[in-house]
Amino acid sequence: MSVSTKYELKLGVATREAFGKALVELGQKDPNVVVCDADLSKSTYTNFFEKEFPERFVECGIAEANMVAIGAGLAAAGKTAFVASFSAFVINKGFEQLRVTAAYPNVPLKVVGTHSGISIGEDGPSQMSIEDLSLACNLPGFTVLAPADEVSMKACIHLAAEIHGPVFVRAGRSKAAIVYTPGTEFHSGGSHQLLDGNDVAIFANGLLVAEAIRAAEALDAEGISARVIDIYCVKPIDRDAIVRASTECRAIVVAEEHLKDTGIGSRVAQVCAETTPCVMEFVGLTTYAESGTPEAVLEHYGLMAKDIVAAVKNVLARKK
Amino acid sequence: MTKTSNPAELAVIAKTVRRHIIEMITAAKSGHPGGSLSATEIVVTLFNDIMKHDPSNPKWADRDRFILGKGHACPVLYSVMAECGYTPVDKLNTFRALGSIYQGHPDVRFIPALEASTGSLGQGLSVGLGMALAAKFNGSPSRTFVVLGDGEIQEGQIWEAAMFGAARKIDNIVCIVDNNRIQLDGFVKDIMPLEPLADKWRSFGWHTIEVDGHDIAALQAAFHEAEATKGMPTCVLAHTVKGKGVSFMENNPKWHGSAPSKEECALALQELA
Ligand SMILES: Cc1ncc(C[n+]2csc(CCOP(=O)(O)OP(=O)(O)O)c2C)c(N)n1
Numbered sequence: 001m002s003v004s005t006k007y008e009l010k011l012g013v014a015t016r017e018a019f020g021k022a023l024v025e026l027g028q029k030d031p032n033v034v035v036c037d038a039d040l041s042k043s044t045y046t047n048f049f050e051k052e053f054p055e056r057f058v059e060c061g062i063a064e065a066n067m068v069a070i071g072a073g074l075a076a077a078g079k080t081a082f083v084a085s086f087s088a089f090v091i092n093k094g095f096e097q098l099r100v101t102a103a104y105p106n107v108p109l110k111v112v113g114t115h116s117g118i119s120i121g122e123d124g125p126s127q128m129s130i131e132d133l134s135l136a137c138n139l140p141g142f143t144v145l146a147p148a149d150e151v152s153m154k155a156c157i158h159l160a161a162e163i164h165g166p167v168f169v170r171a172g173r174s175k176a177a178i179v180y181t182p183g184t185e186f187h188s189g190g191s192h193q194l195l196d197g198n199d200v201a202i203f204a205n206g207l208l209v210a211e212a213i214r215a216a217e218a219l220d221a222e223g224i225s226a227r228v229i230d231i232y233c234v235k236p237i238d239r240d241a242i243v244r245a246s247t248e249c250r251a252i253v254v255a256e257e258h259l260k261d262t263g264i265g266s267r268v269a270q271v272c273a274e275t276t277p278c279v280m281e282f283v284g285l286t287t288y289a290e291s292g293t294p295e296a297v298l299e300h301y302g303l304m305a306k307d308i309v310a311a312v313k314n315v316l317a318r319k320k
Numbered sequence: 321m322t323k324t325s326n327p328a329e330l331a332v333i334a335k336t337v338r339r340h341i342i343e344m345i346t347a348a349k350s351g352h353p354g355g356s357l358s359a360t361e362i363v364v365t366l367f368n369d370i371m372k373h374d375p376s377n378p379k380w381a382d383r384d385r386f387i388l389g390k391g392h393a394c395p396v397l398y399s400v401m402a403e404c405g406y407t408p409v410d411k412l413n414t415f416r417a418l419g420s421i422y423q424g425h426p427d428v429r430f431i432p433a434l435e436a437s438t439g440s441l442g443q444g445l446s447v448g449l450g451m452a453l454a455a456k457f458n459g460s461p462s463r464t465f466v467v468l469g470d471g472e473i474q475e476g477q478i479w480e481a482a483m484f485g486a487a488r489k490i491d492n493i494v495c496i497v498d499n500n501r502i503q504l505d506g507f508v509k510d511i512m513p514l515e516p517l518a519d520k521w522r523s524f525g526w527h528t529i530e531v532d533g534h535d536i537a538a539l540q541a542a543f544h545e546a547e548a549t550k551g552m553p554t555c556v557l558a559h560t561v562k563g564k565g566v567s568f569m570e571n572n573p574k575w576h577g578s579a580p581s582k583e584e585c586a587l588a589l590q591e592l593a
Contacts, residue, residue, distance in 0.1 A: 063512070291420065293417075
């Protein structure tokens with residue numbers, strides 16, 4: 001089967017918008033859900049929830065650290081509390097509060113960071129969150145999710161509400177290609193193998209999932225069979241999928257819209273090192289980016305299908 | 321660079337700056353016109369009259385320093401700095417494009433004459449206080465000016481900085497609050513009210529002067545009063561209109577962060593003729 005027939009990759013809504021819609025569904029299901037935002041509700045799309053349930057929407061003003069701790073207080077008192085802002089602000093300004101008021105006492109706060117990665121584009125590096133997954137993974141007890149499209153984002157928000165501990169969910173600004181059919185299941189510690197292949201395994205999440213699929217199509221045309229895995233749950237990570245990939249493909253590429261040093265690449269590599277080491281290559285960022293259209297910035301900083309293809313060629317050259 | 325204390329001449333520069341703001345945001349198809357237009361007289365009065373600085377020697381140790389806490393309003397700063405001769409005027413329309421020195425928020429990697437990279441609200445006043453304190457350590461006459469948004473001062477760090485400035489008697493800093501009464505999601509009074517704002521700054525130990533932030537002569541007087549005020553920092557609470565100078569942008573939260581269309585740009589430029 002030609003892989004190009006399997007995924008149309010039609011553009012859907014941005015994952016932040018899917019998040020906003022999922023919050024409304026949650027709100028309808030459960031009167032216990034409350035949502036906090038910090039003067040960005042039009043951008044995070046928590047304004048959908050505010051419109052439906054104004055009495056359960058908590059505007060905190062431009063004060064992210066305070067918002068995180070307010071959210072933790074709401075959660076500790078039994079509310080299903082979501083706090084949302086740009087990922088760069090909620091995770092960086094709120095980190096100490098996340099650590100002390102949510103992670104360490106295991107308070108089930110749900111944190112959603114939107115406009116993550118560099119695909120926010122024109123606003124530039126001060127608003128680009130390229131270290132959020134790393135920071136979130138450095139909060140013991142947190143489940144960390146980075147869904148790729150609107151279907152998986154909706155499912156992950158419902159999942160976040162069901163998980164008993166604290167959760168961080170990463171969302172993006174730009175429209176995301178649709179990868180999943182509605183009804184697909186997602187769970188903590190899960191991943192989805194989107195394409196089968198045995199020459200190389202490509203792990204990706206977020207926007208890079210569609211790029212990985214495009215890369216696999218291009219490689220298929222050259223007779224290279226690439227397995228593509230959406231590692232949407234960054235923590236706990238799907239160790240079995242990694243072990244299978246490293247034993248069956250014996251070459252792995254990890255692609256992410258995040259700093260390479262500390263992102264999912266290092267987490268996948270750790271599992272490989274602990275179990276079945278194999279050659280690996282990493283596609284990601286090495287420093288702060290700059291302003292530009294999302295497409296121009298992703299291209300300039302090497303986060304496109306062609307960059308994944310190049311990494312695959314490198315890893316295959318080293319494969320024994 | 322035009323240096324003048326004549327309010328009428330400064331007003332002419334302000335109009336040119338407003339035109340740049342509209343044109344560069346239109347060209348970029350994104351950006352923040354409202355808060356750039358509200359701060360125009362403030363930034364022009366500082367750079368073209370009050371501040372001691374030298375575009376041909378941007379790292380002069382004793383220069384006065386300027387920090388735009390509300391970094392999203394950088395079109396006003398870029399336009400004023402370009403008109404002063406720091407950077408090319410004819411490149412303003414590359415704003416927000418890949419490779420442009422005119423980044424979406426002030427970025428010292430691209431324009432070394434900027435004093436700080438801002439864009440995450442709430443940090444500029446602290447950095448400014450550090451620079452003002454350094455001037456004191458060095459026995460330098462340098463003054464530091466920091467422009468903050470009224471939404472921005474909801475950040476707790478602002479009030480930590482306010483306490484610090486008063487405690488350390490940092491009288492070579494002036495904090496200007498661009499009190500345009502609108503933030504991102506709407507009106508400040510609906511999101512997180514700040515009143516009584518002048519009393520807040522006074523109770524934190526700042527000499528506080530309320531002015532019409534579009535009245536250049538009043539701004540000049542306030543900056544001179546700040547210079548004469550010893551033993552405590554000064555806050556200039558500048559009452560402004562978000563979107564000032566473009567009738568359809570004035571007082572309308574929509575224009576916090578949206579770019580005008582080509583037609584809207586033409587209309588705006590007519591008003592700024
Ligand atoms: C820490 C932080 N939180 C949120 C934002 C997103 N943001 C950009 S501008 C803005 C509103 C700012 O309002 P104000 O300070 O009043 O600026 P002005 O009205 O003068 O443009 C917000 C919330 C940000 N840049 N930084």
